[in-house]
Amino acid sequence: MMGIAITSLHVPIIKGSGGVLMLTESEINTGAAATPCVRCSACVSACPMGLLPLEIVARVRSNDLAAAQELGLKDCISCGTCAFVCSSGIPLVQYLNHAKGELAANERDAKKQAELRALAEARSERLQREARAKAEAAAQRKAERERARAAAKAAAAAKKAEQTLA
Numbered sequence: 001m002m003g004i005a006i007t008s009l010h011v012p013i014i015k016g017s018g019g020v021l022m023l024t025e026s027e028i029n030t031g032a033a034a035t036p037c038v039r040c041s042a043c044v045s046a047c048p049m050g051l052l053p054l055e056i057v058a059r060v061r062s063n064d065l066a067a068a069q070e071l072g073l074k075d076c077i078s079c080g081t082c083a084f085v086c087s088s089g090i091p092l093v094q095y096l097n098h099a100k101g102e103l104a105a106n107e108r109d110a111k112k113q114a115e116l117r118a119l120a121e122a123r124s125e126r127l128q129r130e131a132r133a134k135a136e137a138a139a140q141r142k143a144e145r146e147r148a149r150a151a152a153k154a155a156a157a158a159k160k161a162e163q164t165l166a
């Protein structure tokens with residue numbers, strides 16, 4: 001039940017086709033609006049991963065992805081069994097898939113932000129290193145200039161002393 005609904009028989013079976021599931025009209029939700037959850041727990045009994053689909057979906061619907069994750073959202077294998085058995089016609093697996101997509105997008109964003117932060121820090125360190133090296137080179141040049149000036153002054157003083165003696 002993890003596949004996608006095919007509405008035409010003119011679809012070939014290819015190497016990647018894992019199986020074909022033929023369901024009668026009475027076995028599928030043909031678009032009837034979902035009714036409120038009656039807490040029958042059929043979805044819980046059917047979940048092969050031992051999850052609580054109704055509880056996870058309740059967190060997803062209230063936009064609390066962290067709580068949904070704590071309840072095992074990421075362990076859901078999107079088999080669709082919970083949605084299939086739900087007598088209220090609640091599209092549980094669609095909610096779960098949507099939430100997993102949101103989580104993945106959030107994680108991608110967080111990773112991107114971390115990478116950008118690391119790049120900015122590396123750039124800032126490089127600029128600081130370059131500024132330090134520049135300042136050291138300038139200080140060295142200044143010290144050399146002062147040494148040369150002092151040597152020239154000393155030479156001039158020595159020459160003057162020689163001339164005075166002569």
Ligand code: SF4
Binds near residue numbers: 038044053082087
């Ligand atoms: S199967 Fe449907 S109606 Fe029953 S508890 Fe789960 S979500 Fe609620």
Ligand code: SF4
Binds near residue numbers: 051080
């Ligand atoms: S779709 Fe996810 S929550 Fe629903 S029965 Fe399958 S594993 Fe369990």
